[in-house]
Amino acid sequence: MNFSQTIIRWYNKNKRDLPWRHTNDPYKIWLSEIILQQTRVQQGLPYYETFVKKFPTVHHLAKAKEDVVMKTWQGLGYYSRARNLHHSAKFISKELKGIFPKEFDEIKKLKGIGEYTAGAIASFAFNKPHPVVDGNVFRVIARYFAITTQIDSTEGKKEFTRKAELLLDKKIPGIFNQAIMEFGAMQCVPQNPDCEKCPLKKSCKALAKSMVSSLPIKSKKNKIQTRYFNYFVIRRNGKILIKKRIENDIWKNLYDFPMIETKKEILPPLSRLLSEPLHRMELVGSDASLIERLGGVSIISVSKSFKHILSHQVIFARFWEVAESEHKKFIVNGTEINDGVYISESQLNKFPFPRLIEKYFDAKASKN
Ligand code: SF4
CATH class of the missing domain: 1.10.340.30 (Hypothetical protein; domain 2)
Known part of the structure; x- marks a missing residue:
């Protein structure tokens, strides 16, 4: 045979x-x-x-x-x-x-x-x-x-x-x-x-x-890129702001939150991330559990760093929970990041999210 x-x-x-x-x-x-x-x-x-x-x-x-x-x-x-x-x-x-x-x-x-x-x-x-x-x-x-x-x-x-x-x-x-x-x-x-x-x-x-x-023999080893995502989870009147990823990057056409990518990990307080004079900042403390007030915007908490591994990338993501008392443009480093839609938590299952965002929601749910 x-x-x-x-x-x-x-x-x-x-x-x-x-x-x-x-x-x-x-x-x-x-x-x-x-x-x-x-x-x-x-x-x-x-x-x-x-x-x-x-x-x-x-x-x-x-x-x-x-x-x-x-x-x-x-x-x-x-x-x-x-x-x-x-x-x-x-x-x-x-x-x-x-x-x-x-x-x-x-x-x-x-x-x-x-x-x-x-x-x-x-x-x-x-x-x-x-x-x-x-x-x-x-x-x-x-x-x-x-x-x-x-x-x-x-x-x-x-x-x-x-x-x-x-x-x-x-x-x-x-x-x-x-x-x-x-x-x-x-x-x-x-x-x-x-x-x-x-x-x-x-x-x-x-x-x-x-x-x-x-055997078999492979020549190339995957080059792994490390990335740092700083997400802003912005809540207003019980709704949460999400945005569609439209850039030619990972997760195109999925939804996540307004985000700033940095070259290294940024630890709280927010002052490290936000640039003056766009917001008057009253720093109450550097601990993540303390509230930092930015006019109508308050940082409620900052998550731990979430590590997410893809085939060619490792992402470290931190979620900055923000509460808005009124509709307000959220400007970071001169760019308005409020470019999404506010949805209620019950609508979350209607939108496609990357696994990283799901992990964040799961972690939130297990705390509550
Ligand atoms: S290497 Fe693969 S093909 Fe060769 S004997 Fe083992 S299982 Fe069979």
């Missing part, structure tokens, strides 16, 4: 029962593939089910309001995936009359779809002979053939894609692609794979050369 036959046989015996494996509907396969980018199956599964229920067809997704799509995506991270999904759904619904493109090159033109996802949709939904090379496939191929080329180099990407093309079972490309991905996810796992149980153990070169734990 050759590599492909062995992998497919293993897949038929061991595959997980996942809902997107019971459909040929390209819309649902597309949804699942976008959700599963950078996301583990266990985390992505409930999101897939909610999306399919809320937006059963591409027309439903296209017609949905952006806030509703972002809210449904909340907690999954990499929010550009949701924005691109929505954008492409509108395009398919309107320009393509709801008919999903069948050809790899046409699929790849959709926003948010690269080589990998186009190959997955073309092969899973339309049985087109395109290889898919995700992290799992890189690992299986690198180990099975003991390839030491860096998987994130241009040369590596070409070499591994060529190998995957050669291995591809052209009669059943969809099944083969799913099989090799599942094999990497379940059997040839990143740490300590159980090679003794592996059906490929007799021909696996990495196993023969004791190279399993050192």
